[in-house]
Amino acid sequence: MATRMKEDLYDEAAELALQHRVKAGYVIEDEAEMTSRYRDVVTNTMHIAADLEIMTLPVYHPALLAAPTLEDRIAVAAAIQDELGHAQVMYRMLEDFGYDTVELLFERDPADFRTFYMIEHPQHDYIECCVAMLLGDRAGYTTTRDLEENCSFGPYARSLRKVNFEEQWHVGHGERWVKFFWNHSPETRKRVQKYVDFIFPMAAMWFGVPDSMKKRTDQLAYKIRGASNDEMRQRWLTEVVPYCEQVGIDIPAHFDKEKNEYVLDYEMPILLNEDTGEWDYTTVTWEEKFNQWRKGGRNKVAALERLQGECWGKEFW
Amino acid sequence: MKRKKIQRKREIGGATPRFYEVFARKTSDDPLTHVGSIEAPNDALAEVRAWYIHDEHEWRELCVVPTAAIIAVTERGRNVKIKEV
């Protein structure tokens, strides 16, 4: 969000001083205590978080319609309700920084929403929804736990108490029901595996580029977060790999005894074929990956347009 | 499908939203605590929205207060009148 020109206007001494303070444990409570760059970094982080949360609504909604039992519809509705509460928390905080939620949600160009690739593909049914909770919510939860523990902006850190309390439930729900459908029938097992194949690489990339590639480390410098991309990816793998192995789900990751850490079976980045829904495990360049991200999931714009529109009469059902 | 046209004055309470602060406690031993903030153009919707957005616990007590009714003392002059604990 900071432009080249704006960087020249930062008071570097003040920025450095604030970095030291927050590293020493100082918690910022009000905008008045922020330097320009701190403000930019934290609002940028919150803006992305807000857009990610609201994106869950159009993404989960097809699963709400397709859920196979009443109990499952209730579970999906409860999960969506939680995510919307999280979105509310984030957009409400952005209002305090001068953002306009009506403009952000209902007037902004859908292409400008700052979502991640993983959340730009709809869940078509309940099984996909449960797998998404297992892997995707688990990825988000890894991020939000780190933020709650470490974020130097007090109001943001504290707002995540509710978020993390609820995400823990989503992840648990995903774990229970993925296991259930894995063992329910050969057909549902195939469906679980198919969606795991689809979403796993996206969830692994939720945490961003490898640390070696990361140019801007502002979020760590200002202690907006505590862990790096790789550290969070490792945390996520530490939780999902044992679970999948225990259930019997095939995933492209394993524990490397020599490195003493979890590793992906492939080298990032890789590309999704949006037409077939299958991953090509050939390593490509980061420029190609960034292009795929910039283009966005094929559902993104339509999903947000639906949020900004209204359907009545024959379009209602 | 037609585009939504949000009418700010009627639907959010003005050019900028009308806010309400949400207070709750889990048990009689807990202090009543600020748990969040929501926008609503009227009291009825404020009540309902607070109830549904803050359903993370079965509250012993929940209430909403228009932000305009809060008189900031320590936060006087600051951007945010009241902060979550």
Next chain:
Amino acid sequence: MRFSIDGLDGAARTALENDLFAIADTKFVLGNWYTRSILNGRSLPDFAALTAMTGAAYGHTRSLWQYLVNFGHIYGWIERGRGAADIRSMNMLDTPPIGWPDFIATTWLAEQATWMAISGYLNCPDRALAGLAEKIGEETYFHLKYAEGWMEILSESATDTRAYAAALEKRYPLALAWLGSAPGSDALKKAGLRDISPAKMQKAFAAEIAKGTAWTDKALSLPDATPEIPGWNAAMRRAGPLPDRLFEAIRFRDPEAAH
């Protein structure tokens, strides 16, 4: 003496079963209304509220369908085994809303009517049913408050007020017909199951609607007496099967994943 459905005489048993099916299935269709309205929501908190009301309506449906197992039905059949001709929801919800005022008016009427019907069991000797009614009442409070909050917004526009009034005039007679035509009502009162007659429920409902629509400032032409609906089936509490499009919208799919 412990309450038992099997202890009821035939007329009371049938009347109770029919009444609860009518309320349950109406709640189920109402849940579908809320589901499809979510993406039409006009604010972030409303996205959350509409999702919550979806969950609550489905929750009420589940409690009532589970209770109906006491009448010898298999739950799976109630939930997934019935066709368009077997669903006993209110005719009022058969046609989709044409706009936001119609949506608010109709869901408000449905909430008022189903609450009127289920509240008759608050003092029922079956504590399970009484408890179920009480829980529904606690949650209905917020659904009604949501509609009232929206009515305040609609009242500030002449166009919306007119649209709301038009919707009310179209939908209200069907709600009145549903409430007034509860079959075997004397049997329920005689058996001490419900402490209010359909005539009293209708009157109380009419009074609530009159009070709640005073803001429209319009002489709404709402009927006093139970309208005659052609093709009315007393046991089903509706006329005709569910329209095909509606049944397709609400029915459960994905039998492979059903459990």
